[in-house]
């Protein structure tokens with residue numbers, strides 16, 4: 001809502017702008033002219049001022065109606081309790097002492113009046129319903145609720161002043177109980193006698209907050225001599241002054257832990273401030289008084305202390321010239337008044353249900369922006385919660401949750417998908433709405449996208465190869481899959497040509513990597529299980545991944561050419577995992593194939609198409625800008641970034657501007673899986689794209705944008721988000737060194753490893769050895785993946801998802817992998833000696849075992865004399881020959897080289913007549929071994945203690 005301008009308000013109230021301005025001024029609000037805008041609370045104040053006027057006009061005498069001017073009540077506030085209510089703004093505050101402001105106002109009978117309590121104070125008792133309302137009245141004025149803040153003082157300061165006022169509260173209260181209390185004590189000093197203690201405490205809500213404490217103390221204890229002192233001065237003219245000092249001085253002392261009292265959304269938080277005041281308050285007063293000003297502010301600040309309250313909380317000096325505050329400053333204070341404080345700073349609070357959404361890797365600055373707070377204040381709050389962070393440092397979700405809980409916000413760290421959506425929305429791109437709006441008229445069938453998964457060596461690559469009818473596998477070193485990208489094939493099903501797109505990176509790793517980035521690429525998973533082997537750990541892992549993603553599975557029972565193949569066994573095994581073959585009444589298609597002999601490959605393709613047709617409705621609109629996912633990418637020396645993208649909807653054309661992850665550019669050229677240049681690529685078509693400025697990651701989504709500028713801006717935002725996320729993650733994942741700690745915190749109990757080696761023998765040997773490490777039942781070691789060859793992006797992605805550590809034996813990371821691991825916070829350890837790897841893992845595992853203790857000798861002492869005492873038993877007069885004797889240490893007695901008593905305790909130890917805790921080598925001492933009395937001259941006392949033994 002727009003802020004009203006003064007002349008608009010004047011019009012609304014049926015007065016002239018000039019009148020409105022002067023009224024506002026008398027209310028402590030300074031506006032430049034008729035066209036100045038005013039904050040809603042100020043507008044409200046003005047309205048209520050005139051409302052009051054109107055009322056008074058109607059009932060001349062009762063001007064001070066309860067409702068109208070809450071202010072007066074404050075008086076009642078005399079009771080400390082009253083004041084405390086956070087809610088209540090300021091009645092008391094309002095109370096400008098008679099002396100102070102009144103003047104002006106009184107001059108202008110009208111509006112000001114009601115607001116400014118001063119009048120109230122002055123008014124005859126009758127007017128104010130006084131006493132009763134203390135608490136109530138405030139509320140009543142509900143309407144002014146908002147104003148409360150302002151009201152008190154008319155302006156933000158008021159609040160603070162209020163405080164002081166509280167102290168001074170006096171005005172109204174002068175007479176009141178509180179007031180008198182104090183007075184009586186200090187005696188005369190304050191002219192304003194009245195205001196001293198009484199009023200303060202209860203004066204008004206603000207008081208509670210700001211000066212609360214100070215108020216209370218004084219009120220009650222009015223007693224404090226100091227109180228008196230300052231007041232006198234205070235008494236002087238400005239109410240504020242008095243208040244000021246306290247707050248300021250106070251801040252540091254106790255301010256900090258407000259939390260307890262904090263109530264989201266309430267000013268209660270002030271407590272802290274209050275605390276300060278108390279501290280500071282006292283201080284100042286004492287010292288201050290000296291000066292006539294009475295404002296001796298602890299901080300020494302010259303008398304501008306007035307509104308110190310809140311400001312003090314920020315550690316700033318008081319305002320300069322109270323009347324000279326800029327609008328901005330006043331607005332800020334107004335905001336602050338609404339904000340409770342934590343750790344001595346004022347931060348806007350939520351009500352416990354306020355949702356704040358943050359990107360993963362967001363910083364305090366991001367959070368501050370969302371709640372309209374000062375980032376520096378959040379740093380302070382975080383410190384009070386025991387966490388250190390800079391304003392721009394990325395924080396993990398836990399930290400935000402902690403902070404959110406403290407401040408009354410429900411933190412939602414947005415998922416990658418949400419993040420994408422929000423990012424696009426900021427560019428007016430709403431992919432969901434776009435998709436939702438597409439009807440049958442534009443949607444066309446698209447080929448299914450298939451990922452082949454399965455256990456190591458069950459024939460995934462060979463199968464993909466068979467399907468494509470190329471002999472890729474023969475070119476591979478050591479049988480390790482090196483394919484990257486995707487390809488599309490055509491097959492005839494029921495007389496129709498149907499296409500199927502295969503992701504050419506077998507294994508659930510790639511699948512998982514894509515999902516980790518929020519990309520749903522796969523429509524159908526082909527689970528390859530070797531008929532001669534059976535369901536293996538990764539078979540289960542793969543099917544779990546697919547099921548978790550809700551992707552239908554087609555089972556390819558491979559290697560049926562082998563004599564030992566037992567396809568039925570596979571069917572039986574998989575049934576246990578919820579994959580029931582159609583022939584058994586389930587809905588999963590099983591196809592027996594031989595990748596090596598190209599047996600039943602067509603049947604498998606049929607099954608894929610049928611499953612797609614039966615379980616999925618795969619359609620997309622080809623007639624729009626392309627949207628899809630980057631499948632793989634690499635940097636080519638000659639061609640720059642080469643990215644394989646899978647178009648999911650729309651059509652990609654050469655020349656389109658695209659953004660893929662944090663990379664962007666114009667499509668310079670496109671090639672299909674056979675290296676043929678293509679001009680366009682429609683839904684489900686994978687193509688290699690040249691023209692991006694950098695390399696996207698597998699799973700990064702891409703979109704074509706009408707303008708290249710948009711693509712660039714989206715890329716830049718993603719880059720910034722990546723940087724932040726990277727910083728946040730860096731601190732998160734598991735390392736061998738931190739494993740121990742993570743276990744201790746109950747965060748994990750399994751050490752996941754990925755082992756990569758140069759030769760399969762080494763990998764197997766390492767895995768075997770690692771699995772043989774005996775660490776008991778408390779923790780487990782799980783090798784979630786192993787393979788021969790360089791550490792790849794897939795390895796890192798898998799480690800990211802499963803929180804694993806990568807062990808590289810005689811291998812190094814592939815291109816860009818180190819960077820990725822670093823970004824994802826995945827630890828990679830490299831070894832060339834197998835035992836070093838075993839040692840490290842063993843140490844990490846053992847670190848979390850219960851500590852073992854060993855006996856460590858502390859020292860020996862020779863008994864030179866035995867003192868017999870009927871009360872204490874025998875005491876050994878001994879001479880420490882080595883180390884130390886320590887009271888309560890364990891001991892044994894050695895006589896002539898043999899141990900004559902074990903498990904004794906040094907129950908008493910003395911140096912001459914004094915008890916000693918320790919006696920060092922070269923000194924004499926008296927040693928009592930409790931009830932053990934069989935000691936003789938010449939015996940040796942050996943002491944020892946149990947210490948935790950470092951694991952080996």
Ligand SMILES: Nc1nc2c(ncn2[C@@H]2O[C@H](COP(=O)(O)OP(=O)(O)OP(=O)(O)O)[C@@H](O)[C@H]2O)c(=O)[nH]1
Nearest residue numbers: 456457458459460461462479481558559594595596
């Ligand atoms: N007899 C027989 N052997 C096969 C068949 N399919 C694959 N193989 C062999 O099984 C071994 C593993 O095949 P791959 O295709 O490399 O298995 P993979 O699952 O891709 O293995 P990774 O890439 O290491 O996970 C190779 O020696 C293949 O020749 C088949 O249908 N019959």
